[in-house]
Amino acid sequence: MGSNTKARVLIVDDHPLVCKAVAQLLNRQADMTCCGMVQSAAATMPTVLEQRPDLVLLDLKIKNEDGITLIQPLLQAAPNLKILIFSQFNDVALVDDSLKTGACGFITKQETARDILAAIRTVLAGKIYLNHKNSTSLLNNLEVMQPSAANGHAPLTERETQVLQLLGTGMKTRNVATKLNLSIKTIETYREHLKRKLGLKNSTELTHFAICWMERRSRSK
Numbered sequence: 001m002g003s004n005t006k007a008r009v010l011i012v013d014d015h016p017l018v019c020k021a022v023a024q025l026l027n028r029q030a031d032m033t034c035c036g037m038v039q040s041a042a043a044t045m046p047t048v049l050e051q052r053p054d055l056v057l058l059d060l061k062i063k064n065e066d067g068i069t070l071i072q073p074l075l076q077a078a079p080n081l082k083i084l085i086f087s088q089f090n091d092v093a094l095v096d097d098s099l100k101t102g103a104c105g106f107i108t109k110q111e112t113a114r115d116i117l118a119a120i121r122t123v124l125a126g127k128i129y130l131n132h133k134n135s136t137s138l139l140n141n142l143e144v145m146q147p148s149a150a151n152g153h154a155p156l157t158e159r160e161t162q163v164l165q166l167l168g169t170g171m172k173t174r175n176v177a178t179k180l181n182l183s184i185k186t187i188e189t190y191r192e193h194l195k196r197k198l199g200l201k202n203s204t205e206l207t208h209f210a211i212c213w214m215e216r217r218s219r220s221k
Contacts, residue, residue, distance in 0.1 A: 007124050008035040010053035012044050012070075013086065014063045018109065022057065022086075025113050032120065041065040048078055055082040055124055058103070060094060068094075071101045084123045086116075095130065099208050100201070105129030127170050128211050156197060163190040167207060168214030 009026050011019050011034060023034035035051045038044050041062045048056065056074065060067040071083055085098045085106040095106045105128055107119040122129040156164065159180075166176045177187045191206060200206050 006030075007032040007055060007120075008051065008053040009033065009120060010036045010038065010047060010051060010056045011086075012038045012041075012056055012062065012067070013059040014039045014061075015059075022116070025116065026120075029117065032124075039063070041067070041070060044070055045073060045077065048074055048081065052078070053081065055084060055120060057084050057086045057120070060085060060087045060089065060098070068097060068101055071098070071103055075102045082123045082126075084119055084129065099128070100205055102204055128208060130212075156194070160190055160194055160197070163187060164194055164210050165214060167191075168210035168212075170211065 006029075009032055011022055013019050013022075016039065019037040019039065023037060026032050026034040035053050036047055038047050039062070044056075044062075058067050058070065067085070074081055074083065083103045085095075085103050086109060087094065087106065088109050090108045090110070098106055104123040105119055107116060107129065111119075119129040162180065163176060166179055171179065173184055173187050173191065176182075177184045180187070191203070194200070195202070195206050198206070198209060200209060
C-alpha cells in the first residue's frame with residue numbers, strides 16, 4: 001500500500017454495538033478504515049469479494065456458526081487477505097486451531113483499544129499476533145534453545161536451525177535466501193526438512209512455530 005493509502009478492515013461480528021465501536025475506533029486512525037460490517041457468516045464471502053479488505057476482523061461465533069470454517073474459503077478466494085480472530089473466548093485450543101487454519105493472530109474482546117489496534121497493525125505488517133497469555137500457553141511445550149525433532153527424526157542441523165531462526169524474525173523465503181547467500185529453491189528444501197522433522201503440517205504451522213520459538217528464546221535471555 002502507498003503511504004497515503006489506508007488499510008481496509010472488514011468487521012465480521014454479530015454484535016451491532018461491538019461492530020459500531022470498533023468501526024469508530026478504526027475510522028479515527030490515520031492508517032486504517034472500516035470498509036464494512038458483516039453480521040452473518042453467509043454475507044462474509046460476498047462482502048470480501050466486493051470490498052476487497054486488507055484484513056478481516058473475525059469473530060469465532062457468528063449467530064451460532066463457527067467462524068473458523070470461514071478462514072480457508074476466504075483465503076482461497078483472496079490469498080493476500082489477512083485474518084485476525086476477534087473473540088469473546090480466550091481458549092488456547094481455539095487460538096491454536098485458528099492459527100493452524102490460516103489466521104494471522106488472535107485477540108479477545110476484553111483487550112484495550114490500544115491492543116486491538118496494535119494487533120491489527122502487527123497482522124497487516126505480515127506478522128503473527130498473540131497476546132502475552134496466549135503466547136505463553138502455546139510456548140509451554142516448545143524447547144527454548146533447540147527445538148526437538150518429532151517422530152524419531154534426526155535433530156536439526158546447524159543450517160536448518162539458521163533458517164528457522166530467520167523465519168522466526170518474520171523473513172520470507174526470498175529474504176532468507178539472500179541473507180544466507182543461498183538459492184530460493186535451497187531454502188524451500190530446508191523448509192520442507194523443518195516441517196518433516198518438527199511434525200508440522202504446512203507452511204503456516206512452520207511460520208507460527210518459528211516466530212513463537214524465537215519469542216521464547218528472546219524472553220529466556
